[in-house]
Amino acid sequence: MKRHILYILENDFRNFFRYKWWLVGLISMNLADLFIMAIVYNRMLNPEIAKQIKSYFDFFAPGLTVTGLFASAFMIGREVNMEKRAEYHQYLLSLPLTRLELAFGRVLSGGLRGMMYMSPLLLTCFAFVGFPTLIQLPIILSVLFFLATGISGLSIAIAVSTRSIDKFVTARGLIYYLLFFCSSVFYPSSLIEQLGREGKFPMLLVQFARINPLSNAADLIRSFLLGTPPFSPEMVFSVLIFSAVFTSMAAFAYIKLIERA
Amino acid sequence: MVIMRAIWFVSQIAFFGLIASRMVVMEDYFRFYVSGLSVMTLYSAAIFIGFDIYEEAEHGVFEYLLSLPVSRRQLVLGRSIGGGLRAFIYVGPLMCIALYVVGITNPLNFLVALFALFLFAFGVSGLSITLAVVIKSSDRFDILMGVLDALIVRLSTAMYPLSFVKEANPFYGWIANFNPVTYASELFRWGVGIESALSFRNPLLPLLGIVLFFSFFIFLGIMLYERTIEGGGWR
Numbered sequence: 404m405k406r407h408i409l410y411i412l413e414n415d416f417r418n419f420f421r422y423k424w425w426l427v428g429l430i431s432m433n434l435a436d437l438f439i440m441a442i443v444y445n446r447m448l449n450p451e452i453a454k455q456i457k458s459y460f461d462f463f464a465p466g467l468t469v470t471g472l473f474a475s476a477f478m479i480g481r482e483v484n485m486e487k488r489a490e491y492h493q494y495l496l497s498l499p500l501t502r503l504e505l506a507f508g509r510v511l512s513g514g515l516r517g518m519m520y521m522s523p524l525l526l527t528c529f530a531f532v533g534f535p536t537l538i539q540l541p542i543i544l545s546v547l548f549f550l551a552t553g554i555s556g557l558s559i560a561i562a563v564s565t566r567s568i569d570k571f572v573t574a575r576g577l578i579y580y581l582l583f584f585c586s587s588v589f590y591p592s593s594l595i596e597q598l599g600r601e602g603k604f605p606m607l608l609v610q611f612a613r614i615n616p617l618s619n620a621a622d623l624i625r626s627f628l629l630g631t632p633p634f635s636p637e638m639v640f641s642v643l644i645f646s647a648v649f650t651s652m653a654a655f656a657y658i659k660l661i662e663r664a
Numbered sequence: 665m666v667i668m669r670a671i672w673f674v675s676q677i678a679f680f681g682l683i684a685s686r687m688v689v690m691e692d693y694f695r696f697y698v699s700g701l702s703v704m705t706l707y708s709a710a711i712f713i714g715f716d717i718y719e720e721a722e723h724g725v726f727e728y729l730l731s732l733p734v735s736r737r738q739l740v741l742g743r744s745i746g747g748g749l750r751a752f753i754y755v756g757p758l759m760c761i762a763l764y765v766v767g768i769t770n771p772l773n774f775l776v777a778l779f780a781l782f783l784f785a786f787g788v789s790g791l792s793i794t795l796a797v798v799i800k801s802s803d804r805f806d807i808l809m810g811v812l813d814a815l816i817v818r819l820s821t822a823m824y825p826l827s828f829v830k831e832a833n834p835f836y837g838w839i840a841n842f843n844p845v846t847y848a849s850e851l852f853r854w855g856v857g858i859e860s861a862l863s864f865r866n867p868l869l870p871l872l873g874i875v876l877f878f879s880f881f882i883f884l885g886i887m888l889y890e891r892t893i894e895g896g897g898w899r
Contacts, residue, residue: 443829444687447690448689
């Protein structure tokens with residue numbers, strides 16, 4: 404089983420490196436966000452917020468790492484959708500692999516590719532914000548890995564359940580922006596909660612931001628590197644639940660829907 | 665693309681604009697941001713004409729266009745204006761949402777700003793055509809456009825006032841001073857009446873900047889188009 408999954412990983416990694424220049428472009432955009440946008444916002448911070456987060460650059464660096472991980476882990480969905488439209492999945496189904504190996508391999512490779520893309524961003528974050536302890540580092544890496552696998556699963560589930568690229572792109576856009584903007588990636592969650600209390604933001608979205616795995620993963624890194632917000636096991640559980648749900652859902656959807664396509 | 669841009673635009677207003685306005689010290693940041701967002705969206709829509717050039721080259725439409733009884737100059741000018749107008753059609757409904765949020769205090773100023781935005785969109789299309797003709801590889805073009813988009817938008821006053829950009833890093837401020845996205849954003853804000861954070865006291869200066877940007881890229885586009893496309897040189 405392990406060998407079969409390794410073949411799928413190899414195939415997906417080869418595909419990933421076909422987009423190497425595109426990835427370089429994406430990384431430079433992420434770095435522009437950090438070294439230009441975050442530095443300017445640092446100067447614009449409201450004194451009340453500055454007391455909470457101290458520096459926007461330090462606050463944003465972990466958030467950026469998580470957004471990079473999200474964008475790259477989501478790429479596998481686009482490939483799966485393209486394969487389905489080009490009927491390449493028929494070839495994959497004909498391989499001497501079980502459906503479970505195929506599905507699990509795809510989800511896993513999406514997650515690992517996300518980790519690979521994210522690593523320079525995480526290193527930049529460590530270099531500028533601070534290094535975690537030897538106990539914190541494996542926790543950060545494991546949480547990010549589970550997050551990447553969950554995201555990969557989510558994108559595969561969407562890819563196999565949408566027939567056209569337009570529908571996939573629209574669904575992806577909706578999920579992207581909801582998860583990105585309704586999270587604590589760009590701003591502290593206290594601001595979202597404050598807007599919710601004032602009635603300017605629906606409480607449903609406030610709740611969503613609280614359980615959003617992107618918020619929890621970014622806050623986990625912040626809690627270790629910056630000490631704020633304080634660490635809570637909820638941060639880890641939220642990501643683990645998200646990952647378990649979407650990995651199993653994606654495997655199930657991939658096995659069922661790809662055979663029907 | 666239209667749906668994606670619309671989702672992006674609305675989420676930027678409803679989430680980022682609303683929440684970030686509480687995060688920053690600047691008063692009325694929400695209106696400031698929404699107006700800058702309109703210019704950012706117009707810029708990314710106008711850039712798309714370059715991708716069409718690659719698609720046309722792949723499908724042989726390029727040869728057809730070259731065989732038409734129009735001069736190369738007319739072709740570039742027409743494509744730049746067409747790209748700009750198309751971007752306006754894409755962005756029009758989104759801009760209406762932005763105008764509803766921001767409001768207009770002086771319709772005459774707004775008309776001047778709208779004219780400047782048309783020139784800006786034509787200029788960006790000219791820039792996109794120029795780069796597409798020079799680069800000749802759709803992958804490289806895609807990457808360059810991504811990087812350029814990241815830099816040109818972030819090093820402008822589309823998201824933040826010039827004073828803060830200068831304070832953060834004088835070099836960033838210096839670039840933002842000569843950035844066409846800055847000129848377009850400043851003129852749009854002047855046109856809708858958000859004058860508190862304007863970096864140019866005289867609106868003629870950014871207008872002049874946009875006219876120069878438009879003329880430069882149209883001229884360069886025509887020159888490069890004429891030089892590189894004859895005899896299949898664009899391949």
